Amino acid sequence: MHYIRIMMYIDTLTDADITRILKDTKVIALVGASAKPERPSHRVGNFLASKGYKVIPVNPGQAGKTLFGExxxxxxxxxxxxxxxxxxxxxxxxxxxxxxEALHALTGLKYVWMQLDLVNEKAAALARAQGAEVVMDRCPAIEIPRLGL
Known part of the structure; x- marks a missing residue:
């Protein structure tokens, strides 16, 4: 007989928390940025840039190219x-x-945002221990319109 261990993530962030985070954020490093318009990272990066965020794309395969105006x-x-x-x-x-890498390399990092279906409690604990707030399993391109931001 095989047993499967199921871990459940319980999101405790309120709408007020997400609103505060999104309003406080001005500069976003988007890791896994894609130049392909059909990829979620491309659509989200463009959406965030259209909302006035400075989005710095991070992807070794796209280095030197312009994405999201950066x-x-x-x-x-x-x-x-x-x-x-x-x-x-x-x-x-x-x-x-x-x-x-983010905790060691980025000056002023306040927030770590893991996209939809992305939960990593160990990484979240590391970020929190260094003073960063963590959002997991959410997408800012969904949250911004949902919250009317």
Whole structure:
């Protein structure tokens, strides 16, 4: 007989929390940015840029190209300006390394946002321990219109 362990994530963030985070954020590093219009990271990056956020695309395969009106960088460590939020479009098993790099490389990081279906409690705990707030399993391109922002 095989047993499957099911972990359940319970989101405790309120609408007021998400509103505060989105209003406080000005600069977003979008990890996993794609140049392909059909990819969620491309659509979300464009949406955030259209809402006035500065979206710095991060993807080694797109480095040097322009996405969302900004030059794409290969890694978070190449970003020299303060970043409020890192928005992660990577697989759950890659999130820990992304969060670790973000915490070490980004000046002023306040928020770690993991996209829909993306939950990594270990990475979240690491971010919280360093003073960053964490949002998991949500999309800002859904939350902004839902909250009327």
């Amino acid at each position: 030059t794409c960088v290969a890694s978070l460590s190449e970003i020299t300006e303060p970043v409020d939020m890192v928005d992660i479009f990577r697989r759950a098993e890659e999130v820990g390394a992304v969060v670790d």
